[in-house]
Amino acid sequence: MPGESNEWTVAGLYTYPVKSCQGVALQSSTVTATGLQYDRLWMLVDARSGRFVTQRQHPRLALIQVSINEKHGVLELNAPGMSALQVALHPTDLGAQVPVRVWYDTVMGRRCSADADAWVTQFVGKPTHLLYKDPDCPRLVSRYVPEKCAPQAGFADVFPLHVTTTPSLADVNSRVPSKLTHTHFRPNIVLSHPHALPYEEERWTRIEIGRDAWSLFITSRTPRCSMPNVDLEVGKMREDKEPMTSMRTFRCVDPGSPSFVCFGMQAAPQITGHTVWVGDSVVVREYGEHSLTEPL
Incomplete structure (x- = not known):
């Protein structure tokens, strides 16, 4: 023009x-069906209300550092005063399915693990789940x-x-x-x-x-x-x-x-x-x- x-x-x-946690700077990435590889495949959810948790309600999420270790197949979360949390980068043993509302859409997630829930609960200060996007339920x-x-x-x-x-x-x-x-x-x-x-x-x-x-x-x-x-x-x-x-x-x-x-x-x-x-x-x-x- x-x-x-x-x-x-x-x-x-x-x-x-x-x-809503820190991002990871990349030199390259595969473009997948849901965006850049690994982008927003995990999310924190209030265990009581079922609502997704973001920096709007909990700005301290900005302090959670996220790193990707593809060699070992691990996603690692670190935060001040917390030990590191590791979850599978390509999880195969997923927990219970949890529906969560993301603005106007209902999106299906799967609980990562009891250890992951305990970690995010401690950081947020109230019962919280760490969900992985259910790969069997695409969100169009x-x-x-x-x-x-x-x-x-x-x-x-x-x-x-x-x-x-x-x-x-x-x-x-x-x-x-x-x-x-x-x-x-x-x-x-x-x-x-x-x-x-x-x-x-x-x-x-x-x-x-x-x-x-x-x-x-x-x-x-x-x-x-x-x-x-x-x-x-x-x-x-x-x-x-x-x-x-x-x-x-x-x-x-x-x-x-x-x-x-x-x-x-x-x-x-x-x-x-x-x-x-x-x-x-x-x-x-x-x-x-x-x-x-x-x-x-």
Whole structure:
């Protein structure tokens, strides 16, 4: 499109194995049916209410470090004052099935183990389960889905992938009181371009990535909750409610949902099995308008 930059580079890749805990920076990742490999396949759930637990209610989840040991097939969780917890990276001996509501969807999870439940219960301070996404119960995404695309999701809020760009983050940082990183917005794929304008990604509908030129559909803006207000260093909500207070003055931009602060774009791959690398080239192939006329 005239006046826009159509050649970008993958500057960062992140997977978040446990929803609302720290992410893992990657050099490469396989694109699976539910997003980058291992992304949001585990989640904490309140044992009494059955509701999923996030940094919105428990900002201390930002202190849980997650590491992936593929050689030993282990996902390890570490947190201040806690011994390490290890769970199987590819679990085969799963516990009871637990239905949990993730926004507008009922998603089936499986309890990992009694030890895992005890660990997350101790950290959160009330009875909590650690669930693994039930692989036998796929969660299909039905809203804002383009033709020739049948996305699934694990425990992500909606779509399997989330994309942000460095020019847009730089613009936000020029307008808010404290410096933010991409991790405040929890993207899977960060794109960079030395001369692009902020928010060009909001007019994309399809991009191609890497030598295979695999297609990634850009499906909608990402409406933001309060999680960017978490001080990631200490695991507490900022008392000044920044950056969201400032962002409300310039990022309520979606014509269908003008009351939502938006940053980043939801995305879904056309087909899976490709590998994405930091440094991959990205070409914008199709443009269009986005409008959140119904909730994600």
